[in-house]
Amino acid sequence: MKMLINGKHVDAKDNATVEVLNSATQELVDTVPVATPEDVEEAIQAALKGKKAWGALPQYERSAILLKCALAIEANLEELALSLTTEMGKVISESTPEVACCAQIFRGFAQMASHLYGQTMSEFQPGSETDIIFTKYEPMGIVACITPFNYPVELCFHKAAAAMAMGNAVIIKPATDNPLTIMRVVELCWEAGIPGDVLQVVTGSGAKIGSLLAEDENIDAISFTGSTEIGIQVAQMAAKTLKHVTLELGGNDPFIVFEDADMELAVAEAVSGRLKNAGQTCCSPKRFIVHSSVLDTFTEKVIESLKKLKLGSPLCKETELGSLINPEATKQVAWQVEHTIAQGAKCIYGGKIVGETYYEPTVLTGVTKEMDMAVEMEVFGPIFPIISFETFEEAIEIANNTPYGLHAGVITKDFSKAIRAARALECGGVVINGSGNYRNVDQPFGGTKMTGLGSREGISCTLQDMANVKSYILKNIMVE
Ligand code: NAD
Numbered sequence: 001m002k003m004l005i006n007g008k009h010v011d012a013k014d015n016a017t018v019e020v021l022n023s024a025t026q027e028l029v030d031t032v033p034v035a036t037p038e039d040v041e042e043a044i045q046a047a048l049k050g051k052k053a054w055g056a057l058p059q060y061e062r063s064a065i066l067l068k069c070a071l072a073i074e075a076n077l078e079e080l081a082l083s084l085t086t087e088m089g090k091v092i093s094e095s096t097p098e099v100a101c102c103a104q105i106f107r108g109f110a111q112m113a114s115h116l117y118g119q120t121m122s123e124f125q126p127g128s129e130t131d132i133i134f135t136k137y138e139p140m141g142i143v144a145c146i147t148p149f150n151y152p153v154e155l156c157f158h159k160a161a162a163a164m165a166m167g168n169a170v171i172i173k174p175a176t177d178n179p180l181t182i183m184r185v186v187e188l189c190w191e192a193g194i195p196g197d198v199l200q201v202v203t204g205s206g207a208k209i210g211s212l213l214a215e216d217e218n219i220d221a222i223s224f225t226g227s228t229e230i231g232i233q234v235a236q237m238a239a240k241t242l243k244h245v246t247l248e249l250g251g252n253d254p255f256i257v258f259e260d261a262d263m264e265l266a267v268a269e270a271v272s273g274r275l276k277n278a279g280q281t282c283c284s285p286k287r288f289i290v291h292s293s294v295l296d297t298f299t300e301k302v303i304e305s306l307k308k309l310k311l312g313s314p315l316c317k318e319t320e321l322g323s324l325i326n327p328e329a330t331k332q333v334a335w336q337v338e339h340t341i342a343q344g345a346k347c348i349y350g351g352k353i354v355g356e357t358y359y360e361p362t363v364l365t366g367v368t369k370e371m372d373m374a375v376e377m378e379v380f381g382p383i384f385p386i387i388s389f390e391t392f393e394e395a396i397e398i399a400n401n402t403p404y405g406l407h408a409g410v411i412t413k414d415f416s417k418a419i420r421a422a423r424a425l426e427c428g429g430v431v432i433n434g435s436g437n438y439r440n441v442d443q444p445f446g447g448t449k450m451t452g453l454g455s456r457e458g459i460s461c462t463l464q465d466m467a468n469v470k471s472y473i474l475k476n477i478m479v480e
Contacts (some may be wrong), residue, residue: 003033003203005194006046013038018204020180023089024314024323025209026356032179034204039275040212043171043200045163047142048218050197051169055139059114066110066165073103076188080181082315084153087178087242089323089357090277091314102153102185105441106161108459116463130478132316137467139167140244141220144213146206146234147182149175149325150280150380155180159223162462172201172217173210177325178201195392203447206230214238214259221466224248224382228404228450235453246454246465248282248446250378251406253436254399255285256421260294265433266411267301270384273409273435275309278322279382280329283407284437289398297386299365302384303349305438306361311354323357324381333359333381340364340373340385369398376403392417396424407436428456
């Protein structure tokens, strides 16, 4: 597939390409260009034109086009879900809702932007009685969206649709492993009426293109979702031109099972939360902090449930566990498991790579609060490290002892305890009687500490982050 620059399908200036493989089978699906600096510059020059005309359109026109995009995505749901599953190994029963969610994101931002009102100031400050001050949300200009591999379609358009709804031009830099479905959505958006210089995609090396976008003085904002390590680099590069930066980064989310938990619920939520997207979810439960009195029951029941799990082709409707994104990611998970065993944990279920890109669901017991996996090591795979605790305070201390702070899950029948735990947890969201692997498109999604910077993402809040709030001051307008 070719890049999508200035309304055209283009190769890289030097014709270099990179392969996109089927994650599950490692067969070639397609190639995409590796953009040169000249290609990136061409996209930026086009966006400079695109932002003017698009930003000048009345809101009702922009929103009408975005609503058409939502319909076009829905009309092509099956094709897009198939493409997503093929290029990333996500099971088809999860790809279909992800694409449907993408359509809903377009619809949500189109509607919300139509009713995003400015403010009128009061006469609180003495001497301001004769002035009228009101605010308007205006476009920022060009927003570069650098996006991760794990929920490529949903996460990309949480940024791009919001940015376009607010009148900005957008340049997308998708993850190198799986850019194809995003590119197809962009083609559909062009057909639905988004101008080719308002929504563009440049493909290729994250390090090269990402840094060109982050450093370019014509780009006004960077919205990045990905690892904390790269997020910090992006923030440093963007600081040179003081760009507006939003970072949605990694997580090592706790899942606390108190002694009075409904055990069936705890196990079901742990397993579904951890295994969704083969464990490659920023907000999946990654540390299972379980009261010592229910530790054995919880562990046995988790294993019972894992034994019934169907691992296989992600295209098959019955498959519950698909592949990881690539062989390197699989080896990384294997290394993380071995490392934790070397630190003293015991692998009592699973623990092996299957083929090139599958990893068995794996249960590690005897994980202590000092081990890397219990603190800063983010594992993107179907791994269940189980950590025992005795008191409420200890559970909270273990949960908070991480540089990350995305989501958390708390399982207890005692609602007062659940709320006290939620208040004590240092993170962006707590699911009570569920795992933290939960996202509603409206919700302000994001985290604290090393998980994020800038505002949250969601239909309720991203628009404000994609706009310049301008104050209009009518000085002495009330003087007769
Ligand atoms: P990643 O950081 O490797 O890559 C993210 C994007 O950055 C990709 O498009 C990549 O090509 C690009 N990139 C790579 N090097 C770059 C550089 N030097 N400069 C600029 N851009 C560069 O992340 P990933 O592996 O695609 O995604 C997984 C990570 O994302 C996990 O840590 C996960 O927790 C996190 N994540 C967070 C959220 C959230 O909302 N908090 C959501 C999804 C994923």
